[in-house]
Amino acid sequence: MKTLTTIIVLTLLVFFGNAQESEEKGQTITVTIENITNSNGHVIISLHNEATFMKTAPLKIEKSVIKDGKITAILKNVTPGTYAIIGLHDENDNNRMDFETTGMPKESYGVSNNPVLFGPPQFAQAKFNVTDQNIEMKLIF
Numbered sequence: 001m002k003t004l005t006t007i008i009v010l011t012l013l014v015f016f017g018n019a020q021e022s023e024e025k026g027q028t029i030t031v032t033i034e035n036i037t038n039s040n041g042h043v044i045i046s047l048h049n050e051a052t053f054m055k056t057a058p059l060k061i062e063k064s065v066i067k068d069g070k071i072t073a074i075l076k077n078v079t080p081g082t083y084a085i086i087g088l089h090d091e092n093d094n095n096r097m098d099f100e101t102t103g104m105p106k107e108s109y110g111v112s113n114n115p116v117l118f119g120p121p122q123f124a125q126a127k128f129n130v131t132d133q134n135i136e137m138k139l140i141f
Helices: 001-022
Strands: 026-032 040-046 060-065 071-078 081-091 109-111 129-130 135-139
Touching: 026 040, 026 081, 040 071, 060 071, 071 081, 081 135, 129 135
Parallel strands: 026 135
Antiparallel strands: 026 071, 040 060, 040 081, 081 109, 081 129
């Protein structure tokens, strides 16, 4: 009986140890923005693949408090692949970008790689690869 109990306990320990390990797989993307014009609202950082970019809900999202015109957001457990990041200064905390009647954004935003934008951002301009290394990037609004 004692041997059976020991085997069950060891099996459970291995099972839970592997489950925790699988939850921690993937890389970390640390995003910093240092040129935020005011401390109203929050900054929302969203991770997208080509299928979700500017179309549907992001794969991951982090909402950051602005301190001294800066934020740092950390996206954890990102599996290898090709992604793009969109950052939005959601000044009125309504969790979406607001637009002028002309269609121009009312709130500051930026995308990974900091391309000069003439029109809506394109995935091809913002994409980057996640491999086996953590990533640090700066976005410019």
